[in-house]
Amino acid sequence: MKTIAALIPLTRKNSEHHFGISIISGSIKALELNLAELHPKELEIYSSYKHERRKMSYLLGRLSAKRAISELTHFNPFNAIFIDxxxxxxxxxxxxxxQNIQLSISHCNNIGLSIAFPESHPMGIDFEEINTNNRGVLKDQMTLEEIQLVEYLFSEEAKGYTLLWTAKEALSKIFRTGLMIDFKLLELDEIVKKGTVWESTFKYCGQYKAISxxxxxxxxxxxxxKYSSFNISELLKVFKFLD
Structure with a gap:
């Protein structure tokens, strides 16, 4: 199993915070070498799964989340943490x-990505693989204004629609609704390229921003x-793990 993790400082006008981030990757066999990191209740849940895909997603989420928590809190052992x-x-x-620690977890293929952050500073994260076959499905979840943004900014529409989707899903995790909310209510109203990242804002949720x-x-x-900031280069060191 390959892994990378970091603690990233967050700065606001009158306060400072941190978040832990972790990415792991590996086959099911490689991940199962780390079963000792599971809490007894987690191990019981994991043992109840019959299908490899479900086992894979469970381990990717739990193992990456515990590393993100450890970066933020310096707490160990992992098997004392139960992620319910x-x-x-x-x-x-x-x-x-x-106490007062929250998580946002995402996984795709054989990669798990998690962030751990203080309850006082809400955050969300999501990542997806770009698939041109999904372009039409993602486009159906966008407003006319968002479609126009993608057509104007991206030569490859699948990349643009996937960016919007991940930003919306990350925001929905903050609201703890996931896919149960109409994603058109999470409409993006601006997308700006800043160096190697894209920064977006939301039409109806102006207090948040997305870094993609x-x-x-x-x-x-x-x-x-929206008004929290951090050193982008620190985040990119972690994201490059996906290359």
């Missing part, structure tokens, strides 16, 4: 030694409060 699932499927950190990055065949979007 709430009624709307968002992750919940349960550990007596860790294309890495190989993937696009990853991090959503955070």
């Amino acid at each position: 699932v709430a009624v709307f499927e968002f992750p919940v950190v349960k550990c007596l030694a860790i 990055y294309f890495s190989g065949t993937y696009v990853c979007s991090l959503v955070l409060p």
Whole structure:
């Protein structure tokens, strides 16, 4: 199993925060070498799964999440952390030694990506593989204004629609609704390229922004409060793991 993790400082006008981020990748056999990191309840849940795809997604989420938590809190051992699932499927950190920590988890193929952040500073993350066959499906979830943005900014529409999708899904994780919300309510109203990243804002959720990055065949979007800032180069060191 390959892994990368980092602790990234966040700056606001009157406060400072941090978030932990981790990306892991590996085959199911490589991931299962780390089963000792699972909490007893997690191991019981994992053992109940019959299909390899479900086992894979579970391990990618739990193993990457615990590394992100460790970056933020410096807490170990991993098997003392139980990452439970709430009624709307968002992750919940349960550990007596860790308080007021939240998670956002995403996985695709054999890669797991997680961020851990303080409850006082909401964030969300998502990444997807760019697939031209999904262009039509993603386009159907966009408003006319968003379609016009993509047509104006991107020569490859699949890349543009995937960027919008990841930004919207990351925002929906902050609201803890996931795919249950109409994604047109999470409309993006501006997308600006800034160096190697794209920064977006939301029409109806003006207090948030999205930072998106294309890495190989993937696009990853991090959503955070609009007036929070961090060193982009620190994040890109982690995202380049996807190349």
